Amino acid sequence: MAQIIIKTVRKEFGDFTAVRESSFTIEDGEFFMLLGPSGCGKTTTLRMIAGLELPTSGEIYLDGEEISQKPPSQRDIAFVFQMFALYPHMNVRKNLSYPLVSQGMARRDVKAKVEEVAGILGIQDILNKPVGGLSGGDRQRVALGRAIVRDPKAFMMDEPLGALDAEFREHMSEELRALHDRMGATTVYVTHDQLEAMQMGDKIVVMNNAVVEQFGTPQEIYDKPATMFVADFIGSPSMNFLRFDGAVAENAHNVEMNGQTLAVPRQMEGSRGRLVFGVRPEHVTLSDSAEYRGEVLATEYLGTTQIITLDTPNGELKARVPAGQVASVGEKIGLGFNAQTVTLFDEATGAALR
Numbered sequence: 001m002a003q004i005i006i007k008t009v010r011k012e013f014g015d016f017t018a019v020r021e022s023s024f025t026i027e028d029g030e031f032f033m034l035l036g037p038s039g040c041g042k043t044t045t046l047r048m049i050a051g052l053e054l055p056t057s058g059e060i061y062l063d064g065e066e067i068s069q070k071p072p073s074q075r076d077i078a079f080v081f082q083m084f085a086l087y088p089h090m091n092v093r094k095n096l097s098y099p100l101v102s103q104g105m106a107r108r109d110v111k112a113k114v115e116e117v118a119g120i121l122g123i124q125d126i127l128n129k130p131v132g133g134l135s136g137g138d139r140q141r142v143a144l145g146r147a148i149v150r151d152p153k154a155f156m157m158d159e160p161l162g163a164l165d166a167e168f169r170e171h172m173s174e175e176l177r178a179l180h181d182r183m184g185a186t187t188v189y190v191t192h193d194q195l196e197a198m199q200m201g202d203k204i205v206v207m208n209n210a211v212v213e214q215f216g217t218p219q220e221i222y223d224k225p226a227t228m229f230v231a232d233f234i235g236s237p238s239m240n241f242l243r244f245d246g247a248v249a250e251n252a253h254n255v256e257m258n259g260q261t262l263a264v265p266r267q268m269e270g271s272r273g274r275l276v277f278g279v280r281p282e283h284v285t286l287s288d289s290a291e292y293r294g295e296v297l298a299t300e301y302l303g304t305t306q307i308i309t310l311d312t313p314n315g316e317l318k319a320r321v322p323a324g325q326v327a328s329v330g331e332k333i334g335l336g337f338n339a340q341t342v343t344l345f346d347e348a349t350g351a352a353l354r
């Protein structure tokens, strides 16, 4: 069991900064996602927690103890790699026993522990099989078993399902999450797949360009994105950005956007910046009476819903509406937004205004 605190951690490789002053806390027992595009610094962050890289500055705490400069062997953290390394010439039982035998555990205890872990993973019946002939799923389970047998304080997983095809990947991600819920061990999981992060994670850190953009529950990140990057990265189709010159009058508490009244955050009052209205596709409604109109460019049928792409005076917009609503290409349609669901951003900084 472990709480992990990352405090203003920075990592440089020569002149290159891979992680900039990152801070967040992973609570005991959480399934915690590090999410972001390729090269943003997720793996480097994970490797610093495990001790495979040392931070250039900042501190990492495991259960209150500073471990920033400790070698991996003194951290009691298991690292599950993308390419699961099993010993091909050994059977499943030997693969699972090896980490314990090399620690000097007594034979009888090793046997009991291996059987317990095999039970947790549902692989009791393949213990005597060579790993060479196993299915992908069983190999994955054995690899996880090798990490679990040592009873580490926390698990680090770097895109463990990255090499699997979509269907199998979904199955294994459910299995992993269920396994976590049974064992309750703190798990930090790197992925660039926003859907996987939303589905599996208790909390998510979203990184971009070596910087932590936001840290919160999947719902907080989806409903209240802190930056335009997060708003764009999470959700499919992603949030719409409608741009307009937001010369907001001094002491104006509301701004009119083509018939919609939106409350202006205090810090924007009197400012002359360019405002961006962020609205999720499912929060756009088609309404004959609305003054604000867009021309239908395309429709995409998805069964129960459809995605309609429109050209509006403030940029292109995607609306997710019930499949039964009629919208033909070329038609001009009235659009409604609920002010409650709109996030306002300052275009200059990309930050959400609250």
Ligand code: ATP
Binding pocket: 013, 016, 017, 018, 036, 037, 038, 039, 040, 041, 042, 043, 044, 045, 192
């Ligand atoms: P990916 O999903 O592609 O692995 P990532 O978000 O995990 O991306 P990192 O692997 O943490 O990103 O890498 C962040 C940046 O740091 C990349 O530009 C990478 O090239 C660089 N980097 C990582 N390790 C080293 C190293 N040992 N030496 C120099 N540069 C490195």
